[in-house]
Amino acid sequence: MIRSRFVPVLGAVLLVACGSVQSADPDVGSEVSPATSSTTVETSSSDSGPEIEPLFSATLGEPATGWTEPVDIASRFAPGATPTDYLVERTGVVSMMNPDGTRGPLALDMSDLTRAEGERGLLGLAFSFDGARAFVNYTDLDGHTNVDQYYLRTNGSFDESSRTSIYFLEQPYPNHNGGEIVWADGSLWVFNGDGGSGGDPERLALNPVHPLGKVIRMSEEDGRWGTGEVVAIGLRNPWRVFLDPNTDEFWIADVGQSEIEEINVVARSAIDGVSFGWSHLEGNAVFNPDQASADARYSPVRPVLEYRHTDGRCSVSGGAVYRGESIDVSGTWFVYADWCTGEVIATCFDDARATCGTTILGTVSRAVGVLADASGELWVLSQDGPVVPVVPV
Numbered sequence: 001m002i003r004s005r006f007v008p009v010l011g012a013v014l015l016v017a018c019g020s021v022q023s024a025d026p027d028v029g030s031e032v033s034p035a036t037s038s039t040t041v042e043t044s045s046s047d048s049g050p051e052i053e054p055l056f057s058a059t060l061g062e063p064a065t066g067w068t069e070p071v072d073i074a075s076r077f078a079p080g081a082t083p084t085d086y087l088v089e090r091t092g093v094v095s096m097m098n099p100d101g102t103r104g105p106l107a108l109d110m111s112d113l114t115r116a117e118g119e120r121g122l123l124g125l126a127f128s129f130d131g132a133r134a135f136v137n138y139t140d141l142d143g144h145t146n147v148d149q150y151y152l153r154t155n156g157s158f159d160e161s162s163r164t165s166i167y168f169l170e171q172p173y174p175n176h177n178g179g180e181i182v183w184a185d186g187s188l189w190v191f192n193g194d195g196g197s198g199g200d201p202e203r204l205a206l207n208p209v210h211p212l213g214k215v216i217r218m219s220e221e222d223g224r225w226g227t228g229e230v231v232a233i234g235l236r237n238p239w240r241v242f243l244d245p246n247t248d249e250f251w252i253a254d255v256g257q258s259e260i261e262e263i264n265v266v267a268r269s270a271i272d273g274v275s276f277g278w279s280h281l282e283g284n285a286v287f288n289p290d291q292a293s294a295d296a297r298y299s300p301v302r303p304v305l306e307y308r309h310t311d312g313r314c315s316v317s318g319g320a321v322y323r324g325e326s327i328d329v330s331g332t333w334f335v336y337a338d339w340c341t342g343e344v345i346a347t348c349f350d351d352a353r354a355t356c357g358t359t360i361l362g363t364v365s366r367a368v369g370v371l372a373d374a375s376g377e378l379w380v381l382s383q384d385g386p387v388v389p390v391v392p393v
Contacts, residue, residue, distance in 0.1 A: 034362035060362035063386035064101030075374035078131030083374035090121035108158040123179025145169040193237040200279035206294040240318035253318025261316035262303035314340035323376035337367035
């Protein structure tokens with residue numbers, strides 16, 4: 001059972017066409033290309049901010065190879081130890097990542113518990129703040145979502161004998177499994193997709209008593225995990241989510257249906273009881289009119305940025321705010337990609353979260369995400385295997 005804590009506000013990766021970020025397209029090459037000059041991509045914001053010259057002096061660096069379907073990076077901060085970056089491969093393998101992006105020691109092989117097919121596999125990783133535990137989000141051999149907990153050994157590897165299941169969600173379709181998990185302030189946040197197919201056929205995303213299409217907060221008391229509570233509603237497939245360490249805001253890249261990709265921003269302290277709109281809305285456009293009343297019952301969070309399926313773009317691959325120190329930057333820059341075109345895009349946001357500039361850093365074929373490492377530097381992950389750093393110009 002999932003408990004819901006919504007307070008109504010009265011009055012107020014296989015189907016490319018559906019915006020999957022884990023699709024397979026044999027016509028897409030594996031080339032990584034930095035931008036040769038500053039270029040722009042047409043986007044729209046929930047507000048129009050001041051026009052300024054983009055000031056993000058970055059491009060794409062040399063790719064690190066030797067990985068198989070990388071999908072996530074998570075950092076472990078253990079007291080008295082140097083922070084360690086871990087890279088997740090969808091096949092069920094977690095390895096430590098060296099500073100140059102190459103493979104380090106093996107941390108976990110759970111390939112007997114999952115299968116990388118369609119949009120399934122090992123999809124997400126998070127660590128507790130003390131570095132003692134790790135959490136993995138994956139689909140099991142029957143295609144259902146699981147979140148398991150592991151304790152870590154002193155060498156940073158996972159103690160497989162300590163594996164405990166803390167969350168299970170039956171999936172009605174093989175796609176839109178979400179996969180993101182975030183540890184924050186003693187809770188584990190699970191970001192669920194709407195269950196799949198296309199168009200939210202069972203109208204689950206805005207159904208407050210169903211966990212699909214929701215943000216779930218998992219809490220622990222006296223060493224025992226609760227069943228989880230629904231805290232936010234109306235997501236389609238939140239493939240990658242970034243919790244900004246500077247502002248404590250969730251940046252959620254939600255994959256669109258057939259026309260619009262979107263990025264939402266909400267403070268963690270303000271996320272309880274909000275709706276992100278799907279499937280009443282795709283971006284800011286009406287998609288399922290029959291869901292308008294369900295959406296209107298909750299406090300709305302609408303995209304700070306959306307872009308349409310033009311010029312080959314089809315699927316947003318979030319996404320992180322740059323918080324590193326190696327790149328000359330002024331302002332708040334969110335870096336993300338599109339799976340179909342491979343464009344790696346940086347967009348500037350002002351303090352009101354209106355856009356103030358956009359530039360394309362280059363292309364990475366079948367880019368499934370832009371992730372931050374322990375120092376805040378960014379890496380673009382390609383489903384084809386390369387792990388590409390974002391570097392100073």
